[in-house]
Amino acid sequence: xxxxxxxxxxxxxxxxxxxxxxxxxxxxxxxxxxxxxxxxxxxxxxxxxxxxxxxxxxxxxxxxxxxxxxxxxxxx
Numbered sequence: 001x002x003x004x005x006x007x008x009x010x011x012x013x014x015x016x017x018x019x020x021x022x023x024x025x026x027x028x029x030x031x032x033x034x035x036x037x038x039x040x041x042x043x044x045x046x047x048x049x050x051x052x053x054x055x056x057x058x059x060x061x062x063x064x065x066x067x068x069x070x071x072x073x074x075x076x
Contacts, residue, residue, distance in 0.1 A: 003073045004075065009028060013048030014039050016048075020034075020040050021048065023052070024055065024062065025052050026073055027070040028071050034068070
């Protein structure tokens with residue numbers, strides 16, 4: 001699986017490039033086709049970043065990521 005830097009992830013924010021990606025626990029997910037991530041925003045969360053620490057405040061659990069295919073790994 002290809003690795004991406006935080007800078008590369010940040011470009012997939014729904015504004016700079018057509019892809020909308022988010023990271024969770026070291027994996028990067030493509031959420032481009034999710035109606036909940038339209039324009040790179042999902043409620044108070046923005047695409048192009050690691051959402052691992054933010055999930056605890058979400059009304060759902062990590063199972064939400066099972067709907068999306070990982071596209072890469074986030075470089076630490």
